[in-house]
Amino acid sequence: MSSLAESPGTLVVERVFPHPPQKLWRALTESPLLAQWLLRNDFEPVAGRRFQFRRDPMPNWNGVIDCEVSVVEPLKELSYSWVAMGLETVVRWTLTPAEGGTHLRMEQSGFGPDREANYKGAKYGWQSFFNGLEHTLANLE
Amino acid sequence: MAVSNPNSVFRALADPTRRAIFQQLSRHGEQTVHGLTRRAGVSQPAVSKHLTILKRAKLVRHRRDGRETHYRAEPEALAPMIDWLNLYGAFWRERFDRLETLLQRMDR
Numbered sequence: 588m589s590s591l592a593e594s595p596g597t598l599v600v601e602r603v604f605p606h607p608p609q610k611l612w613r614a615l616t617e618s619p620l621l622a623q624w625l626l627r628n629d630f631e632p633v634a635g636r637r638f639q640f641r642r643d644p645m646p647n648w649n650g651v652i653d654c655e656v657s658v659v660e661p662l663k664e665l666s667y668s669w670v671a672m673g674l675e676t677v678v679r680w681t682l683t684p685a686e687g688g689t690h691l692r693m694e695q696s697g698f699g700p701d702r703e704a705n706y707k708g709a710k711y712g713w714q715s716f717f718n719g720l721e722h723t724l725a726n727l728e
Numbered sequence: 729m730a731v732s733n734p735n736s737v738f739r740a741l742a743d744p745t746r747r748a749i750f751q752q753l754s755r756h757g758e759q760t761v762h763g764l765t766r767r768a769g770v771s772q773p774a775v776s777k778h779l780t781i782l783k784r785a786k787l788v789r790h791r792r793d794g795r796e797t798h799y800r801a802e803p804e805a806l807a808p809m810i811d812w813l814n815l816y817g818a819f820w821r822e823r824f825d826r827l828e829t830l831l832q833r834m835d836r
Contacts, residue, residue: 600820606831614830624826691827693820 601692608662608682608689615665615680626652632659638667654678669695737808740785745770746778750787753801760796 604611614620616632626640634656642650657677658666666679676695683690741747749764761779765772779799782788786805790797 598816598820600817600824602824602828604828604831606834610831610834614827614834620830620834624830625823691824693824695816695820 597694597696599692599694601690603685603688603690605688608684611682611689611691612662612665616659630654630656632656632661632665634659640669736785737787737805740781740787743778743781745774746782749775749778750782750801753788753799754803758798758800760798764799 614624616630618628618630621628621630626642628638628640630636630638630640636656638654638656640652640654642652644650651671653670654667656665656667658664658679662682664679664681666677669676669678679694679696681692681694683692741750745768749768752764752767753759761772761775764779765775768775779788779790783790787802788799789802790799792798
């Protein structure tokens with residue numbers, strides 16, 4: 588199950604896995620395991636840790652994703668920034684015990700809310716931009 | 729539309745004033761620089777400069793009518809942005825499948 592949330596600026600993918608949270612947490616936080624399903628990395632589950640994911644290079648992109656860990660709450664939540672192609676987003680994983688397993692939710696959002704602070708008088712964030720364009724975008728599809 | 733690099737559109741819209749101008753045009757249709765300046769809270773030369781950048785990214789089109797130039801939004805130009813999001817959607821779904829496979833392997 589996955590969806591583009593109401594706001595096209597936020598991407599949500601979620602699924603219930605028939606496994607305990609402890610096991611999912613390992614897959615999310617142990618670098619060698621993470622490499623097996625997500626991407627090559629030098630991740631460590633420590634807030635403030637800077638690390639990289641690496642994809643195969645593409646024509647317009649060297650495949651490097653720069654990240655910094657922001658939240659590590661064992662078995663519950665893991666967040667890191669995700670900067671690729673000059674675009675800053677935040678990837679947030681949340682684990683919730685569910686019947687017969689664990690509900691895993693991945694939310695990728697932002698487009699750099701921090702960066703907004705660099706613009707004088709910036710009150711017009713990406714989020715409101717996307718919210719406003721929701722209908723416009725819907726009409727295109 | 730074979731677009732994989734959304735950078736130009738994102739760059740054009742990286743500025744909050746440009747986003748506001750673009751959205752103003754999307755919501756309320758065609759307008760002149762004067763009309764936009766009244767709402768933008770910045771000078772007319774500034775608005776003109778922003779419009780030029782938006783035009784370059786093909787997010788805005790203009791037409792002349794006598795002494796006035798009218799601007800309108802071209803939401804179709806947002807396609808690379810939508811592609812980008814869809815691309816990421818496909819990426820994560822595929823990764824979730826791989827995670828599922830890995831979790832099964834971890835049982836053994």
